Amino acid sequence: MTLSASHDFSAWMQDIQARTETALDHCLPVKSLMPTRLHDAMRYAVLGGGKRVRPLLAHAAGDVFDAAPETVDAAACAVELIHAYSLVHDDLPCMDDDTLRRGKPTVHIEFDEATAMLAGDALQSLAFHVIAAPGLIHDGARQVRMIELLAQASGSRGMAGGQAVDLDSIGKRIELQALEFMHIHKTGALIRAAVLLGAHCGNADDAALEKLAHYANRVGLLFQVVDDILDTEADTATLGKTAGKDEANDKPTYVSLLGLTQAKALAVEMRDAAHHALADFGSKAQRLHELADFIVARTF
Numbered sequence: 001m002t003l004s005a006s007h008d009f010s011a012w013m014q015d016i017q018a019r020t021e022t023a024l025d026h027c028l029p030v031k032s033l034m035p036t037r038l039h040d041a042m043r044y045a046v047l048g049g050g051k052r053v054r055p056l057l058a059h060a061a062g063d064v065f066d067a068a069p070e071t072v073d074a075a076a077c078a079v080e081l082i083h084a085y086s087l088v089h090d091d092l093p094c095m096d097d098d099t100l101r102r103g104k105p106t107v108h109i110e111f112d113e114a115t116a117m118l119a120g121d122a123l124q125s126l127a128f129h130v131i132a133a134p135g136l137i138h139d140g141a142r143q144v145r146m147i148e149l150l151a152q153a154s155g156s157r158g159m160a161g162g163q164a165v166d167l168d169s170i171g172k173r174i175e176l177q178a179l180e181f182m183h184i185h186k187t188g189a190l191i192r193a194a195v196l197l198g199a200h201c202g203n204a205d206d207a208a209l210e211k212l213a214h215y216a217n218r219v220g221l222l223f224q225v226v227d228d229i230l231d232t233e234a235d236t237a238t239l240g241k242t243a244g245k246d247e248a249n250d251k252p253t254y255v256s257l258l259g260l261t262q263a264k265a266l267a268v269e270m271r272d273a274a275h276h277a278l279a280d281f282g283s284k285a286q287r288l289h290e291l292a293d294f295i296v297a298r299t300f
């Protein structure tokens, strides 16, 4: 990537992150609305942090089909609200039991466990409220497909299912294939939903959606391999969450199964496969290419 291209990419990223923050702010209930403590916790969980990788992917996929950015904002918010809920619940003592997230105390530490549970629940409901908004897109049948896609990606056949397998694998030695299954669901499903929902906003046809799904599947795994590498290599201050948690929790990861060098090689392989999946889209897919590079670059 040239220097000017990388400058342009940073400016684009900042623009999408800023518009996502504004869109999220608008769809979340204001703090002063009853029940104020719950609304405060929901806003705390969502606003002012996070890389907004999923909204970036949704907008990049929308760009391929000239989707209206305002429509993609709604789809991106829905995915980000599901992501935020999953982090709140993942941090609870009954799951990962973590005290730090995005450089701040986790929601159950800042508020309390019951509030954190309810905030996660309510964020999930809000996500479906946002994606089901009447008139979000002109094609009602396509909007129903979008709602179904988000439901599948977050439920027992997607993220929640992946989390169940993750919890079940603690302290166990699992094969690479089982690790891949877990991550395709836990992390990959929502990343795939972000890409496909962005593309739906631009009326992508089924053939294009299939190619994008292939890209998203590679990026989802890439994201997880990178997350595993960072958990070993980066410090808590850089990550904004507790480093070394996977090893401390005796969780199987790409690094524990393959070693650091091979995990990094796998990341490069996934990135190249992601680029390859975009071959038919030409320069319209520039942002999707750049995002795959950006995700890998975090580790090198």
Ligand code: GRG
Pocket (backbone or CB within 6 Å): 049, 050, 051, 052, 053, 083, 085, 086, 087, 089, 090, 102, 159, 160, 163, 186, 187, 223, 224, 227
């Ligand atoms: C509780 C149903 C349920 C699911 C939880 C997403 C998840 C499933 C757990 C998070 C644990 C984890 C570290 C997963 C690995 C990849 C991942 C999703 C990291 C966090 O996402 P980022 O890096 O976070 O996009 P930010 O803070 O930037 O939004």
